[in-house]
Amino acid sequence: MDLAIAEAKKAETRREVPIGCVIVDNTTGEVIGRGSNEREETQNAIKHAEIIAIEEACAKVGSWRLEHTSLFVTLEPCPMCAGAIINSRIEEVIFGASDPKAGSVGSINNLLAETRYNHQPEVLANVKADETAALLQNFFREIRRKK
Secondary structure (H helix, E strand, C coil): CHHHHHHHHHHHHCCCCCCEEEEEECCCCCEEEEEECCHHHHCCCCCCHHHHHHHHHHHHHCCCCCCCEEEEEEECCCHHHHHHHHHHCCCEEEEEECCCCCCCECCCCEHHHCCCCCCCCEEECCCCHHHHHHHHHHHHHHHHHHC
16 A cells, blocks of 8 residues: 555645555566556546556556456545456455545445446455545645635
8 A cells, every 4th residue: 555655645746636556466466557646637537546557557467357466546446447447357456545425435336346247356445544535635625725
């Protein structure tokens, strides 16, 4: 999770919402994908940290299947990212802060536990939740202060 937090901090330096993600190959322990939000700089709605990390990991392994991998992300995945996680067959998802407005791994719904999909990754929630939530709270507090 520390590497995902480092990615979130990179996003913050670019004035992006501080969300970071890393994907680890569980057989080697190697980080095969990294991402942080790029929505503002690209003006592209799908440039979430998870999507960027999944794209990089797929390119690295040469396959859309990311079996035997773990995804670490600082904020509970949204529906789009949860769908990408399911479709890429990621084995395990570890996330920091819950997202009561868009979270789709327990807050609003739980797409990753839906048995009608062909894949259900393991989930570990609220890892370093206080630290990851503080990143987001401080970011938005500063935006409100500047206004």
